[in-house]
Amino acid sequence: MTTHFVSVEIDLQDNPIKLQKAVEEELKKRGEPLRWAITRVDDEKQKAQVEAIVTVQSSELKV
Secondary structure, X not given: XXXXXXXXXXXXXXXXXXXXXXXXXXXXXXXXXXXXXEEXXXXXXXXXXXXXXEEEOHHHOOO
16 A cells, blocks of 8 residues: 555536545546545635545555
């Protein structure tokens, strides 16, 4: 198992619960999220920058 730092951009949602689900769905594409934080919000573009630490099983790594 390895850990990775990832940074993703998420569309802002009209509801905090929808935003949390959108973040978690996007991070799951990259591994199992350990923790994440919204580090920047662009009101003009309606985007949130999310930084996270995810774990990936060694067998899932792409070479």
